[in-house]
Amino acid sequence: MLPVLLLAGLILALSIPGTSCESATLRFLGQTDFIVNETSTSVVRLVVERLGDPINVTALVLLEGVDTGDFEAVNAAAFLLSTESSKTIFIAVKDDDLPEADETFTFNLKLQSSSNGVTLGTTNKATITILSNDNAFGIIAFNSTQEIVVDESRRRNVPFTLIREKGTYGTVTVNFEISDGPNAAIEDVAPDRGSIIIPVGQAAAHFTIVIQDDQIPENDEVFTVRLTGVAGGALLSPNASSVQLRIRRNDSPLRFSLSVMAVSESAAIIGLNVTRGRLTDDGPLIGSVDTEVSVDYMVVSGEGVGSATPGVDFLDLQPVRTITFPPLVFRARLLFNISDDNVPEIAESFHVVLLEDTIRGDAVLVPPNAVMVTIEPNDKPYGVLSISSAALHQPIVINEDLTQK
Numbered sequence: 241m242l243p244v245l246l247l248a249g250l251i252l253a254l255s256i257p258g259t260s261c262e263s264a265t266l267r268f269l270g271q272t273d274f275i276v277n278e279t280s281t282s283v284v285r286l287v288v289e290r291l292g293d294p295i296n297v298t299a300l301v302l303l304e305g306v307d308t309g310d311f312e313a314v315n316a317a318a319f320l321l322s323t324e325s326s327k328t329i330f331i332a333v334k335d336d337d338l339p340e341a342d343e344t345f346t347f348n349l350k351l352q353s354s355s356n357g358v359t360l361g362t363t364n365k366a367t368i369t370i371l372s373n374d375n376a377f378g379i380i381a382f383n384s385t386q387e388i389v390v391d392e393s394r395r396r397n398v399p400f401t402l403i404r405e406k407g408t409y410g411t412v413t414v415n416f417e418i419s420d421g422p423n424a425a426i427e428d429v430a431p432d433r434g435s436i437i438i439p440v441g442q443a444a445a446h447f448t449i450v451i452q453d454d455q456i457p458e459n460d461e462v463f464t465v466r467l468t469g470v471a472g473g474a475l476l477s478p479n480a481s482s483v484q485l486r487i488r489r490n491d492s493p494l495r496f497s498l499s500v501m502a503v504s505e506s507a508a509i510i511g512l513n514v515t516r517g518r519l520t521d522d523g524p525l526i527g528s529v530d531t532e533v534s535v536d537y538m539v540v541s542g543e544g545v546g547s548a549t550p551g552v553d554f555l556d557l558q559p560v561r562t563i564t565f566p567p568l569v570f571r572a573r574l575l576f577n578i579s580d581d582n583v584p585e586i587a588e589s590f591h592v593v594l595l596e597d598t599i600r601g602d603a604v605l606v607p608p609n610a611v612m613v614t615i616e617p618n619d620k621p622y623g624v625l626s627i628s629s630a631a632l633h634q635p636i637v638i639n640e641d642l643t644q645k
């Protein structure tokens with residue numbers, strides 16, 4: 241009986257396929273989450289392990305979703321012989337020139353359909369994150385680094401354009417600052433610093449700064465508009481992150497060279513000097529000098545005692561009451577003819593005033609913008625009394641009601 245039973249058992253065993261009662265599990269072993277740079281040397285090693293019975297099995301590792309061309313190959317297969325318990329699969333990253341943000345890919349472990357008796361274990365997914373690359377967030381630069389030259393005249397908007405080269409992933413914030421002028425930038429431009437936001441997908445951004453019209457005579461001022469930082473993953477262009485802004489010399493000062501002038505009645509022709517481009521008589525040139533500017537003047541004299549009468553005591557010899565300075569002319573003279581009469585008079589004066597509202601061209605008035613001309617007492621009004629010369633350097637105020645003839 242015993243041999244028969246043994247034989248029967250053997251026949252039964254042979255009639256069942258040899259592998260039918262074998263089982264194994266296939267899974268990833270070890271690290272399954274990878275973060276890599278996009279370089280041609282970035283290779284991810286995935287280890288596939290078989291647990292259980294030694295069964296020949298073909299493991300497949302397949303990219304989930306569409307092939308975006310980020311890997312040299314998106315399918316890999318590994319044949320594990322019954323004698324092997326694990327095998328390593330290599331996945332190579334493809335280095336392209338396309339700017340890309342961080343991107344995560346999933347690879348799934350699969351079994352070839354013929355792998356009888358083998359099932360998938362729980363660790364059957366691996367992820368590979370390729371870090372943002374090829375300047376995915378862009379390189380920020382000015383569209384041009386050529387010096388920008390502006391006039392101060394009027395409130396002027398100066399436009400600037402920032403370009404975002406390479407990638408446009410993400411929102412980036414760029415900070416700028418204006419500095420390096422002879423004086424603080426805020427005196428001449430507004431704002432003198434700020435932040436520009438460049439939204440996702442945008443390859444350019446614009447901003448403007450306003451040139452302040454300050455009515456202060458100034459020479460050329462050169463400021464630097466500099467990108468000082470960027471947030472959001474982008475970089476600043478090393479060679480185009482600043483641009484010079486030149487505000488041309490402006491506000492040519494116009495003034496008399498004196499505020500008070502004393503002349504004798506016999507002086508005949510007197511000249512009042514008006515200068516352009518200087519804050520003091522022999523100071524350096526300042527403000528615009530190469531444009532034409534003009535200003536009107538007015539002769540003011542009172543009615544009473546102590547006031548010189550136009551046409552009687554003096555004559556304005558100018559055919560027009562406009563003083564014009566052609567380009568690069570810095571001095572003009574106003575001529576008056578003092579009348580010499582024989583009538584005894586006390587000191588008499590008149591004023592010549594530059595009129596701010598009549599300025600044409602890039603000029604401003606600076607003191608003294610009026611001059612008082614005093615015609616000294618003459619023809620012995622009080623016999624021999626005369627005003628000391630010291631007094632003539634001060635404006636003389638004469639009250640008509642109190643001054644005696």
Ligand SMILES: *[C@@H]1O[C@H](CO)[C@@H](O)[C@H](O)[C@H]1NC(C)=O
Pocket residue numbers: 275276277
């Ligand atoms: C990627 O490259 C950068 C700079 O080249 C390096 O600092 C960083 O460690 C790298 N990261 C990985 C995950 O290799």
Ligand SMILES: *[C@@H]1O[C@H](CO)[C@@H](O)[C@H](O)[C@H]1NC(C)=O
Pocket residue numbers: 296321322
């Ligand atoms: C496993 O594969 C090897 C090589 O192809 C083969 O020689 C062997 O017979 C296979 N074993 C089984 C059990 O199929």
Ligand SMILES: *[C@@H]1O[C@H](CO)[C@@H](O)[C@H](O)[C@H]1NC(C)=O
Pocket residue numbers: 383384399400401446
């Ligand atoms: C740069 O942008 C400004 C406006 O901000 C524009 O006037 C200028 O023409 C641009 N320059 C170049 C070289 O594109």
Ligand SMILES: *[C@@H]1O[C@H](CO)[C@@H](O)[C@H](O)[C@H]1NC(C)=O
Pocket residue numbers: 381383384385479480
């Ligand atoms: C900055 O330098 C790069 C490389 O040298 C060049 O391609 C680019 O045109 C330069 N940009 C400017 C605005 O000069």
Ligand SMILES: *[C@@H]1O[C@H](CO)[C@@H](O)[C@H](O)[C@H]1NC(C)=O
Pocket residue numbers: 497498511512513
């Ligand atoms: C006006 O300018 C002329 C020429 O520079 C000079 O000779 C003259 O003395 C000046 N007159 C006055 C009043 O300053």
Ligand SMILES: *[C@@H]1O[C@H](CO)[C@@H](O)[C@H](O)[C@H]1NC(C)=O
Pocket residue numbers: 508509557577578579580
């Ligand atoms: C100035 O006035 C006197 C008379 O007071 C006259 O003789 C002389 O010609 C005048 N000179 C000019 C240049 O007008």
